[in-house]
Amino acid sequence: MGPGQAMTTESRSPVSTSEAAAVALDAAFDAHNLHMAPAALAAVFDRTGVIAWRAAGEPRRDGSATDRHTVFRIASMSKSFLAATALSLRDEGRLELDRAITDYVPGVRFLLDGRDMSVTLRQLLTNRSGMPEDNAWGDRQLGAPREQIAALASEGFRLTAEPGERYQYSNLGMSLVGRAIEAVTDHPIEQEIATRFLEPLGLVHTRFEASDYPGGGTLAAGFRTFDEGATFADEPFVGSGALACIGGLFSTIDDIAAWAAFLASAFTDEPRRAEVLSAASRQELQRVHTMIPIGAARTHQELDAVGYGMGLVVEHDRRFGHIVQHSGGLPGFSSHMRWHTPTGLGVVVFGNSDEFLAAQLAIRCHAGVLDRIDAPAEVVRPWPEALDFAQRIDRALRADEPLAGLDNVFAENVMRDVPADVRERRLAQALDSLGPIDATQKLLSARIRSSASPADLRWIVECQRGALLCEIRLVGIRRPLVQNLEVSPIEPPPEALRL
Incomplete structure (x- = not known):
């Protein structure tokens, strides 16, 4: 076959996927600066679950080793669960994505050059609301009370672009989708995510609160370094509040592998668990809605295009085609998940320092696996x-x-x-x-x-x-x-x- 496409009848490479996964994982670990976090955990998964994993370090710096079941905070990877919940409610006819957010959350104001603007749920979900990037500020607001954020909303959020005009990553904006979900369900957004996805999909180790892990023995603690990993300072968990829906989840490599497999199966002939979320809606999450300039993506990959879907980033890799991913970063944690929709092969990486650069390790490992099995860009x-x-x-x-x-x-x-x-x-x-x-x-x-x-x-x-x-x-x-x-x-x- 020529590079880029494959017929479904073509035989696979003689290199087994599990062998390729193990080799790529070892190579990625060996090439990465593991000293930037006390603990690291990574896995390669396919449509069946984790097929190779590797751990390093001590998640709490107490002598206990990192293992397959260590729980890390996944930060903004949480946005995929928020977006899926919004589409689930949209499919039920309870949420209209093209309606203004103020139809669900009255009192929110958006100001551009002193003018009041209307912003839709779709624009918020796809990061083209006009709200500017707010990562540094937003990280520390995860536990802010809803009343505090509501007060800011009533004063007015200042925009830097016309709604719908261009990509700008806004945690604050996407959290408003959580408020809309709460308005139509009369339940906390965390409860809706749990009952709609975590429980039916068996993601029993994915939770919003550190207290949900009895004893805390499986939890990785957060750390920060200001001297290239020579020393580490404790970083307490950022709380869960008004912005928790965009970055508050904790999880394991197996749960994230299962979540990714559920999403990626939407592109197969037999999508999993259609009663949980339709294949069409899952594909909608994983489709470009807002173009991201290649330079702004800050990647060394060979990409033809990159854009934001809904709670997920979508890449069109020059060699491997359609890849879906999202990073997570909070004080004390770095995470990344990515998968190749034609094959279902993916990688998840956790580190318990925000300097760990989990995405770099994940990208290197993922490309290594796909290259070793000569993965097609698309199955046609x-x-x-x-x-x-x-x-x-x-x-x-x-x-x-x-x-x-x-x-x-x-x-x-x-x-x-x-x-x-x-x-x-x-x-x-x-x-x-x-x-x-x-x-x-x-x-x-x-x-x-x-x-x-x-x-x-x-x-x-x-x-x-x-x-x-x-x-x-x-x-x-x-x-x-x-x-x-x-x-x-x-x-x-x-x-x-x-x-």
Whole structure:
């Protein structure tokens, strides 16, 4: 297969996924500065759960080692649970994302150059409300009473852009979605998240309060360093209050792996637990709604695009395609989760220092796993008509029959754009270099190279000294027809001829 696409029938790399995960995890750990946190924990997961994990250090600096079940604060990774809850209520008809937040939370004011502005729930969820970035301030407001934030809201939040205009990451803005959820359910947002997702999905180790972990023996404490990890200072847990819904959760690698698998399964033929949240809504969470400038993403990856979905960041990796992720950072903690939707392979990383840079370790590990198994950027199922037309074109080429004689295959433009006699002449020129087409060929399914979309197909026809690369593209009408056909010689000669 060419890089970037895969047919569902293609066999996997001989390197096992679990082996690739273990090797990539070790390499990422070895390359990372683990001294920046007292404890680190990371895992690679697939659609079934954790398949490899590694831990380092002491989560409380008391002699007890970090293990698979150590609980860390996940900070802004919590936003994915908030957004999922909002869509769950939207699906029930109880929340309308395109209504102004003031319809649910009266008294909130948004000011731009002294003018009152209207901001919708959707704009808040997708970080394009016009509210400026507030990470440093917001981290310390996690435990602020609701009354305190309500008082700020009534005074007015100042905007730096027109609502809907551009990406700006606002914790305060997204917390208002939590207030809207509370208004329509008459329950605390933490309760709604628990009853809608944590409990039905069995995420028993994911909670909002440190006191929910009896004895605290599994909890990683928070620490800060101001001398590159030479010494650490205790960092007490930031409280849970008005902004807890955007960053207050604690969790484990297994729970986050299960949560990611639930979300990623929306892109499969058998989405998990549709009664908890529909596949369509889960896909909506993991789709770009607000473009993030590549420079603002502060990444060293090769990305074609990056944007904010709903409570999740969406990347279009140049090699691996669709990746979903979110980081978490609070005083004392650094976390990151990411997964590749075509394969379901993902990584979660925790460290108990805000200088740990969990995202760097996770990105390195994730890319290592995907590279080792030669993961496709997308799994595409061609239309049945595409496969049928490819079979007919393939048979005609091999039998030296004129392509123009194929009935009900080509749209009328094909033989007008490049006349049949020109196609035949170019094919003859190609075969002069490649030699005759081999009489014995593998099945077409074994010769398919990629499918960029269900309407596209690329395959080879083997020749004595190379191959013909055949490419078709269908037009999306009720009864599709081939609208483009290209047949190019590959190795030798290097130049392609459009036949």
